[in-house]
Each structure stands twice: as structure tokens, then as C-alpha cells.
Amino acid sequence: MAAMSEPSGNTAPRRWRGWARRPDGTRLAIQVTGPRTAPALLLLQGQANSHAWWDRLRGELSRRWMTITFDYRGTGATELTPEAYAAGAPPWSTALFAEDAAAVLTAVGRPRADVYATSMGGRVAQELAITRPETVGRLVLACTSPGGFRATERRTAVRRDLASPDPDVRLRTMIDLFYSPAWVAAYGGYDGVPRDLLGDPSMSAEARRRHLEVSSGHDAAGRLSRITAPTLVMHGIEDTMTPAVNASTIADLVPGAKLALFSGGRHGFFDELSRDVTPRVVRFLTER
Structure with a gap:
């Protein structure tokens, strides 16, 4: 990893950026924040x-x-x-993204880390914990699903609205799936809601299509019993993007997994309810 420090002020955690090169020539952009001597925590997004x-x-x-x-x-x-x-390149999948994640950990000199993973990142983390158990210390899976026949999918009406030709309908649908009406009102309406979780606007249409295939193609249900990492499964009870029953399914399939459900939470519950959720994550990751 070629890394360089960045100015971050006197009180903010230090930050580094670097790269991990994959066999097909892909250069994965890496961001590292916090003390280099602290325990490592890999964060996997949706x-x-x-x-x-x-x-x-x-x-x-x-x-x-x-x-x-x-x-x-x-x-x-x-x-x-x-x-x-x-043509002939490996298809994009949670297995491929898990190998990317393992390469990133190696590149930063931390081949083993705790993992906090959300949504599609939770699917990637399942693959990582199953196929590369030596890389995962403790595992937090949030608002995700096991894939395959054990997954409970979103309703047809949600799919229809997400596929609307009207971009305003798609945006409002996404916001409503991630956040409660009270959250939207607190930011003065849809135009003021933070959009950190609503997609990377720089992505190409082809990349978006492939990401959809990564999520929809995931199927780890029959292998979740192989996870040996201590695991916490979290979900917002009112999540209709990925229904909360998926959390119970995962917790039943992962040996010894703990389950935490958050009232009022939607797909972005870990953001909207972060004052409750983040301390729960911290307690789990630091308990011994």
C-alpha cells in the first residue's frame, strides 16, 4: 500500500489514503483513519x-x-x-468483493480486523467470514440478508417505486426506505436530508447494474454455520428495503450470534439511531 498522511487538524484522528492492486489490475482506493497502533476495524458499506x-x-x-x-x-x-x-473476467460478486476486502487488509498491514458491515457490505462480510475466517475478529452485520431461498425480499411495490422513471420518485422512495418521517422533518424535508447513504453519484450505469447483481446473487444461507467469529446481528424493525426478519434468520444460522433489533429504525437505522446503535456496536466489539 502506498500511503501518505493528510493534514487533519490537531484534534481529528489522523487519516491516510492508499491503494491495493488486484490481479486483474484493479487499484482499490483505501482510506485509513485513526491511530495506527489501535485495533483495526474494517467498515463495509452498502x-x-x-x-x-x-x-x-x-x-x-x-x-x-x-x-x-x-x-x-x-x-x-x-x-x-x-x-x-x-468478457471472461470474473463476475462481480460478494465473493470477489470479499477477496478485495482481504487484499485491502493485507495492504494496510492488518491481515485481521474486526468488521462492521451494513446492507450489501453485510453480504460481503458474510463471505469474508466464511471463506477467510483468519481475517475476521468480531463481526457486526447490520440491515443485511443471507441471500438465497432463506432471504425475505422487499415487496413488489417497493421494487416498482425504486425503478420509477421519475428521478424525484426514486429519490423520495430511497429516503423513505432509509429514514423515518421524523428524521426527514428534522432536516426540513426531502431536500435537506443527508445523502451519504443514497448512492455514489459518480458511478456509471454499468457499475450500478453490476452492483445490483452482486447483491441479488448473494447466497450464504447454507454456509453461515461455518462462521466462527463472534457475531452481532442488528436491524431496524421498520426496514422494508431489507425486511427485519432477515436479521432473525441470520442470527439463527450463525453459531452463537447475538441479535439486536431497534424500534423505529429503517434501512439507515444505524445512522438515524446512531446515538443508540454505535454504543451497542462499541460494547460488542470491546467485550471479552
Whole structure:
């Protein structure tokens, strides 16, 4: 990893940026925040999002951990070569993204880390914990699903509104799926709501299509019993993007997993309810 320090003021955690090169030539953009001597925490964001997904939450976590993020293929500053899109190239999948995550940990010199993963990132983390158990210390899975026949999918009406040809309808649908009406009102309406979780606007249509395939193609239900990392599964009870029953399914399938459900939370519950959720994550990651 070629990393350089960045000015961050006298009180903010220090930040570094760097790269991890993959066999197909892809250069994954890496962001590291917090003390380099602290325990490592890998943060994995949702579908069609860069590391900016974590901007509102990372500061608190970086006081205790060296937090590590990277921009998924097709997002942020990650650089793709033509080979990554070429016919015959490995299809994008949670398995491929998990290998990317393992490469990032190696690149920053932390081949093992705790993992806090949300939405599609939770699917990637499942693959990482199953196929590369040596890389995962403790595991937090939020607003995600096991995939396959054990997954409970969103309703047809939600799918229809997300696919609307009207961009305003799509945006309002996304905001309503992530946040409660009280949250929207607190920001003065839809135009004022933070959009950190609502997608990377720099993505190409092809990259968005591939990210959708990564999420929809995930199926770990039959292998979740192989996870050996201590696991906390969290979900917002009112999540209709990824219904909360998926959390119970995962917790039943992962040996010894703990389950935490948050009343009033939607798909972005870990952001909207961060005053309750983040301390719960901290307690789990630091308990021994």
C-alpha cells in the first residue's frame, strides 16, 4: 500500500489514503483513519456506495479503532482496467468483493480486523467470514440478508417505486426506505436530508447494474454455520428495503450470534439511531 498522511487538524484522528492492486489490475482506493497502533476495524458499506457511506459515523469509531474503508469496484476513486469489464473476467460478486476486502487488509498491514458491515457490505462480510475466517475478529452485520431461498425480499411495490422513471420518485422512495418521517422533518424535508447513504453519484450505469447483481446473487444461507467469529446481528424493525426478519434468520444460522433489533429504525437505522446503535456496536466489539 502506498500511503501518505493528510493534514487533519490537531484534534481529528489522523487519516491516510492508499491503494491495493488486484490481479486483474484493479487499484482499490483505501482510506485509513485513526491511530495506527489501535485495533483495526474494517467498515463495509452498502450497494452502489463508496467509503462516503461512513462519513457521518466514522469519527466516533476512529477514536477507538484504526478504521479501514475502501471504494468498491465501480465507486469512488477505485481504478478499473479494461480487463475488469472484459468478457471472461470474473463476475462481480460478494465473493470477489470479499477477496478485495482481504487484499485491502493485507495492504494496510492488518491481515485481521474486526468488521462492521451494513446492507450489501453485510453480504460481503458474510463471505469474508466464511471463506477467510483468519481475517475476521468480531463481526457486526447490520440491515443485511443471507441471500438465497432463506432471504425475505422487499415487496413488489417497493421494487416498482425504486425503478420509477421519475428521478424525484426514486429519490423520495430511497429516503423513505432509509429514514423515518421524523428524521426527514428534522432536516426540513426531502431536500435537506443527508445523502451519504443514497448512492455514489459518480458511478456509471454499468457499475450500478453490476452492483445490483452482486447483491441479488448473494447466497450464504447454507454456509453461515461455518462462521466462527463472534457475531452481532442488528436491524431496524421498520426496514422494508431489507425486511427485519432477515436479521432473525441470520442470527439463527450463525453459531452463537447475538441479535439486536431497534424500534423505529429503517434501512439507515444505524445512522438515524446512531446515538443508540454505535454504543451497542462499541460494547460488542470491546467485550471479552
